[in-house]
Amino acid sequence: MDGDLAAFRAEVRDWLAAHLTGEFAPLVGAGGPGREHELTELRVAWERELGAAGWIGLGWPVADGGRGADIARQVVFFEEYARAGGPGRLSHIGEYLLAPTLVAYGTPEQRRRFLPPIARAQELWCQGYSEPEAGSDLASVRTTAVRDGDTWRITGQKVWTSLAHIAQWCFVLARTDPSASRHRGLSYLLVPMDQPGIEVRPIVQLTGTSEFNEVFFDGAVTAAANIVGAPGDGWRVAIGTLGFERGVATLGQQVGFARELDAVIAAARADGRLADPVHYDRLVDAWIGLRVLRYHALRTLGESAGANASVAKLLWANWHQRLGELAVDEPGAMLAEGEPYALSDAQRLFLFTRADTIYGGSNEIQRGIVADALLGKVGRR
Amino acid sequence: MDGDLAAFRAEVRDWLAAHLTGEFAPLVGAGGPGREHELTELRVAWERELGAAGWIGLGWPVADGGRGADIARQVVFFEEYARAGGPGRLSHIGEYLLAPTLVAYGTPEQRRRFLPPIARAQELWCQGYSEPEAGSDLASVRTTAVRDGDTWRITGQKVWTSLAHIAQWCFVLARTDPSASRHRGLSYLLVPMDQPGIEVRPIVQLTGTSEFNEVFFDGAVTAAANIVGAPGDGWRVAIGTLGFERGVATLGQQVGFARELDAVIAAARADGRLADPVHYDRLVDAWIGLRVLRYHALRTLGESAGANASVAKLLWANWHQRLGELAVDEPGAMLAEGEPYALSDAQRLFLFTRADTIYGGSNEIQRGIVADALLGKVGRR
């Protein structure tokens, strides 16, 4: 078993050494949070390279287009990917949010249709949950979908939709029964992005760049069969998605974190802050915090999700935001150089991490879920 | 004016030099938060000494037994009292909680009867608000008072009553109309403590000592005239008391804080922590925090209270608790020496300050008041 694992590790390492080179060499260390705008086309190509080799959906059953690898192998893959400096991923929304949803709630036909293109990175996904006036309150979604012959016809607006500008598909929470109140009457629809009824507009963030989008649906259509669960079941399916176990993906995310932390510590060493005991204490605390993220991911790997996912989100979002603050804790950090508002890595980390505690379920939403688990639900007080 | 102030300062200083000596010499540096059990009898005598010289109720009108001093003089008194190492005070509940209540809501007869003995420290007071099941929710008081001829007859239990064991009087919030709901039907009564219907039992705290008491009323009586405001007005009067401006008293409290801070810094210097930059940073932060308390008290002196009082309470309670933590931030701090559970000054400070954020309106209650001022009231959510 251990011998097998070592062989698998060698396989991953060799593959990365052979492929993350040549045309893909510029990707080493690229992408990741706050840098999604970098080298997009080349990273899409890289995702296909990964997919063709079977590295996406590694843990899925072979029947679904995966390789049926156990969790230990998935972890090994992410560790080796980290060591090789693999770039930030683009296929994760499909791989870690949609795919488990289809496994849990989808039909066999849906699994056959959608999982293999995710595993080969031929179809990238984005998530259509948040709306301008709804914030984190999924149940107040206003986007509507009306049945029209063999199709659903969708009208409304989604916001904070990352990767919408490159995704081929979007999973959308829409209201299909306007007479039902709040979370009843929602449905979970799979919608192709390349159609006249959909417009994607980038949101300019405080970084001056754009990572998220607004997505406007104006009579956009999708086939009647592209509904996950029954009409009116959308809330249950969407909440299920929020709770999916992300431990392995988290280990992947920590790849980027480690790279950023190394850079922050190196900068502090270069400018003398590391030699100051007060700053040293804070930087070691950040180093410790990343270890804790890792240990927590390892302990909860494969455990049922629920509150665990919220604990993990709160841990990493707060840690990452704190790292951003440490990155710019020196006077020169406020200077802007070059073209108007060209940010340094440290500045980008600092500014972009303000979003970590807001998107993907804000800290407030996550605390609510953790509290519900410990104290029971009590409505909204 | 400045010349007058200097003369006044000299007067205070000379008086203290002449009186805080001889039999009162052991009081230098004694008493204060967490040490109320120390030298009680001698401190009562000291209060009378202060009262006889007109130092209590310094700012009250002469007609009420005071000296009509302006705020600047009151501040000077507290500053000089601090410099002389005057002991923690015992007459403050009457001077700063009851007296302004009587001035705002009492009858002329009540002012004549009760203010002079407070000013001469012949009558010490305690506060009968909190109840075992009510916590910080004053409106749920269960202690009842029934009119019985020329008296009120009081039955019930109060808790967290500091100084009840030495006070001659207690102001009690009691329910006089059981049919009225919650905060309607309460009355504000002045009750003599020395009577068979009252039993005072000390509450043993986590310090192993007792600073607070439970007070049991079993048909205790007070004269019908000893009601402040009309029957049923008690909630309004009590809430008024909570909001009284405490700036000058706060400057007095800071006397003790400064003494404690000096001791914590001296201990850190002695055991080497002060030379460690991380500890140094924290200790200077505490030093800064005490200056902030002072500046805040000075700025808001004489301003209308309301949310300001809550801001001040949150500031000092959190600061003091933090000081307690810094006081025991070294390994030897956990050892107990001498007789069973005899605490060092640092240990007492550490343990006792856990109560600072609970009593006198908990942090939660104070945050609620501050939020109400900024965001409007919204019931209890």
Added chain:
Amino acid sequence: MTYSQEQEQLRETLRAFLARFGDDKEVWGRLTGELGLTALAIDERYGGFGATLAEVGIALEETGRALLAAPYLPTVATAAALGEAAADELPGIAAGTTVATLAVAEPGTAWRLDALATTARESGGGWRLDGVKEYVLDGQHADLLAVVAEGGLFLVRAEETRRTGHSTLDQTRPQARVVFDGAPGVRVGDGRAAAHAVDLHLLALAAESVGVARASLEATAAHLLTRTQFGVPLATFQALRHRVADLAVKVEAATSTVWYALRADPDELPVAAPLAKVVATEAAYAVTAESIQLHGGIGFTWEHDAHRYFKRATANRLLFGDPVTLRRLVGARAGI
């Protein structure tokens, strides 16, 4: 008793003015011309109004509240530091025709006054300065530089230096690197005067940060009262209410600390000024960071003001010494 009626009036006038003209390209001309804002604390003999630091503090709170993009802070703090020692320059500053700033920080040692490499040597009755200064506030727009060098405080005309302007993360207050290459200067004070000039800038940044913090807190409260979630205003959620309360406590504490420092005796200022800078900039940072969080996604967008307050607060927190550095300074000056 906190502020006099005249002070409250100054605040109101200025707030209304900045609300109207704060984003005007001519705001500097208007502020100095129509309002005479740089003349506030300058003696009447030099064309000023003879007010005190307390009034300058109110003006700085208001320009902070408006995130004014004009060289007001360094000009008035420098003018206050120079006083009579630069009598010739005061009328120009009062009139708004002279923009002044203070050059302190050096490469590698930032604002540490005990590690200055910039030198001043006597030469033919005057002085010649050599060295490099960084993070000079509004340095490329300044006409007059007060320079902290070995041996004291010097005045140098900007055209005698080489300047490189930098835009900044906060985009409203540029900085410059200034090179002195035998630049002629006038000695206007000793080392104590130089330290005093730095203290006045710390105090000015503190006062401005109170305005930044208060404006951000009010905008956050307004958002919570307006925006609904789960069918009710965000302002009804207790967890958010308590967090806002904690922010309000910080803002009140910062206000008090700056209020005191603006009125402190001269011998108290060396402690009161850095202390106020730490307290006020930490409050502003906490408030503006939480403001983005409490605004949710919209607070993260370029078009919303939340990030502009956050960036100014971030810059102010670091300028003239970060909190760790300043706590050390306070500790040393307080004899701890």
Added chain:
Amino acid sequence: MTYSQEQEQLRETLRAFLARFGDDKEVWGRLTGELGLTALAIDERYGGFGATLAEVGIALEETGRALLAAPYLPTVATAAALGEAAADELPGIAAGTTVATLAVAEPGTAWRLDALATTARESGGGWRLDGVKEYVLDGQHADLLAVVAEGGLFLVRAEETRRTGHSTLDQTRPQARVVFDGAPGVRVGDGRAAAHAVDLHLLALAAESVGVARASLEATAAHLLTRTQFGVPLATFQALRHRVADLAVKVEAATSTVWYALRADPDELPVAAPLAKVVATEAAYAVTAESIQLHGGIGFTWEHDAHRYFKRATANRLLFGDPVTLRRLVGARAGI
């Protein structure tokens, strides 16, 4: 996958046992005799059960949860550190007849291993130890002392030393000052073995602190669900719910960190152990302090358990190095 079925069973058995006998005066005899708790991780050849550190960690979490007043922690941590090197002592420890502890800290330098003044000199085939040790856990009840001295790790019989017992603020774990005045000892390891013994104590304190934190969190949750204010349970107030959630996050993070450290490779332990100690004791301190606050007045009384958890957490946070010291150690060992 976190814990095996056998581990969960151990936890349940022990929890039930401590709930029943935790305050029993004979608890030590029962724990070691009836349950064989000190035998858990001792090799079967020496009368033990041959379990691993993971099982010891579970036992420590449970004894922490119960605030056990018995010398379990130092005995098992010391036994784990000694292993084969003290084969003669293991049967006694397994049987519960030998109480063991580790003597490290010295006056003035606390637990700094680079500043040891205690010496060991060879003498007639054995060793003689001289020095003073402080804060020795359960030192006056110990039969056997593992002593960190210049040159390595030594075993000394307790009767060869002079001991002064101290009660402690937390009242459940006394400490002793131990004087070695030419005390005869046996050398059982080098400097690395000594550092390893310290690491195992850090790990044991971390595991125990997870139990302390979790018990305190559960008691707090139970209180909020039971106690009403303004007519509804405290557990319905969102501000309190969010604070409890933040505490739960700390407890989960501490649990994960200790879980990992108990299973770490030997070469990872020098980083993982002090790291776990920092994380777990900071979590326990935060939870137990907030527990008093969230209990309100009742949590401040002697008769309520809240303060006992708080005091144990406070002591654990300082023992074998406070968080600042341990972060420095982690940083140094991690090459930062």
